[in-house]
């Protein structure tokens with residue numbers, strides 16, 4: 126997780142326009158449906174994905190482009206990798222993407238009228254560098270908000286009646302946002318029978334224009350990919366992305382010894398990806414011998430974590446999106462120090478957790494304020510200890526104490 130995201134400015138991958146595009150469907154299969162008597166269908170688009178062999182996160186819709194007919198249903202399905210996402214659409218989103226592409230194209234300072242459009246969109250993470258755990262999430266974007274005609278609030282959540290998704294959409298809506306999507310959560314949009322042909326833009330309100338979806342609605346006489354072809358295109362996109370990062374992942378995973386590392390390996394070629402590493406996967410040490418991990422980013426080294434220490438964010442009983450303090454707070458371990466200003470980027474924070482007897486919940490906690498944590502711990506009792514990152518559900522390693 127990145128603390129601040131320069132979400133809207135200077136991102137290259139953009140939708141060309143909001144309407145009237147003539148996109149080719151990005152499908153690998155040839156199955157299409159359309160013409161006389163073609164029935165309405167339901168297609169599924171993935172939000173983020175998991176991969177075999179390594180933990181990862183993908184700020185990516187699978188597939189990123191598709192076509193549909195009026196009357197079809199589009200089901201967006203979320204996979205939670207630790208990186209949060211939301212799904213937003215509507216004319217405000219389309220305008221913001223266009224404005225953003227023009228800001229990017231112009232370079233330098235954005236024209237005030239363009240920035241004004243971009244500034245009408247709320248984002249899930251607070252842009253305030255002083256935001257603490259209680260103010261980290263902007264509720265206006267974190268909670269659902271479905272507004273046929275109005276711009277959304279930028280701060281507080283939409284009123285509860287506006288949090289109910291519409292039965293169907295016709296593409297004229299101003300702002301539709303799912304809010305944070307938990308693992309397995311599905312957002313369903315039924316396209317109305319009279320929806321006008323054109324290109325409709327979707328965007329994640331965590332990752333901004335770096336994470337968009339384009340659905341081109343075409344008239345019923347024009348064939349569109351069948352659900353299996355859409356699924357195959359999504360899988361192909363993931364396979365292609367994995368192929369691009371695989372060499373780097375293999376290189377990181379081949380690290381051995383006791384110079385342990387926990388963190389994400391960004392790959393320049395694929396900005397939407399993070400491979401989330403714990404290396405080496407297995408470390409063997411003697412009882413009482415210190416192990417040192419270098420932890421880059423918002424991760425923990427947690428032993429015997431209780432069930433309720435995950436996930437790291439969730440809706441509370443009032444409907445507010447909140448950070449789970451059990452996920453990032455240290456347990457039976459020293460507090461992580463605050464970064465000293467100008468002490469490097471990222472600041473290196475040292476935590477010596479001393480010796481632990483191997484019993485009960487023990488967690489390094491995560492550096493909420495950012496920084497690279499150099500964490501050391503010795504375990505006095507022989508045994509095999511699994512540890513996990515409480516932020517990213519697939520990051521884990523094990524420590525064998527002899």
Ligand SMILES: [Cu+2]
Pocket residue numbers: 184185209210211329330331332333336
């Ligand atoms: Cu996202």
